[in-house]
Amino acid sequence: MAQRTFSIIKPDAVRKGFTAAILADIERAGFQIVAIKKQSISKEQAQGFYAVHAGKPFFEGLCAFMSSGPLVLMVLEKENAIADLRRVMGATNPANAEEGTIRKKYAESIGQNAIHGSDAEETAAFETGYWFAGYELI
Ligand code: GDP
Numbered sequence: 001m002a003q004r005t006f007s008i009i010k011p012d013a014v015r016k017g018f019t020a021a022i023l024a025d026i027e028r029a030g031f032q033i034v035a036i037k038k039q040s041i042s043k044e045q046a047q048g049f050y051a052v053h054a055g056k057p058f059f060e061g062l063c064a065f066m067s068s069g070p071l072v073l074m075v076l077e078k079e080n081a082i083a084d085l086r087r088v089m090g091a092t093n094p095a096n097a098e099e100g101t102i103r104k105k106y107a108e109s110i111g112q113n114a115i116h117g118s119d120a121e122e123t124a125a126f127e128t129g130y131w132f133a134g135y136e137l138i
Contacts, residue, residue, distance in 0.1 A: 004034060005081040005118045006127040009072035011065065012112040014038070019072055022102055022115060026076060029088045034075040035136045043067040049130055052123075061111060073131045082124055085117040 009022050019038075027033070041049075046063040053059050076085060090101025094113055097104040107114035118124035128137070 002077050002079055003081040003121075004075055004077045004128065005085050005124045006116075006131070007074045007076055007085060007118070008116040009074070010112065010114055010116060011069040011071050012108065013106050013114040014070050014072060016106070018106045018114065022106060025088065025102055025105075026074075026085075029078075029084065031076040031078045031081065031085070034077050035132055036072060036074045037136075038070055038072045040070050041067050049127070058111065065112060075128055075132060075137060082118055082121065086119065089115050089117050 007026075009019055013019065013022060023033070043063050046066040047054070047059075050059065050062060050066070053062065078084060088102060090097030090103035090107075092103075092113060093110040094103040094107035095110075097107070102115050103113050118127050
């Protein structure tokens with residue numbers, strides 16, 4: 001059965017002009033784009049989104065980075081979407097990412113790693129609801 005996941009093309013990749021290339025990789029991997037919007041977010045909005053990481057040493061830098069420029073928020077759908085997007089993304093640290101993955105191709109550091117993807121059904125539900133209203137997902 002089709003599953004949905006939530007994803008962000010992060011500000012580093014948008015800034016470098018990789019939005020279309022990353023979207024092409026995502027579509028080539030079999031995902032349908034259910035909803036998509038480009039916008040800037042505040043530091044407070046980033047802190048709420050990443051609340052699970054509050055208190056970690058990289059938290060402040062992560063929230064400053066995510067609010068440093070426009071990003072692209074997306075809901076994606078396919079069978080096994082959550083696990084499959086994580087595979088297409090590659091490891092959190094691009095230095096450890098497999099050849100051909102989005103992070104290997106477009107990311108430069110663990111802090112600025114081009115793409116976010118939900119890691120479980122519960123986080124996908126929280127993250128989707130954080131950024132999208134129900135009427136945007138029909
Ligand atoms: P992801 O699910 O692969 O995005 O990784 P996590 O959920 O563990 O972390 C969320 C985000 O926080 C990552 O994508 C990174 O941008 C950032 N992050 C995680 N660990 C580190 C770290 O050790 N150093 C820095 N600078 N950023 C980190």
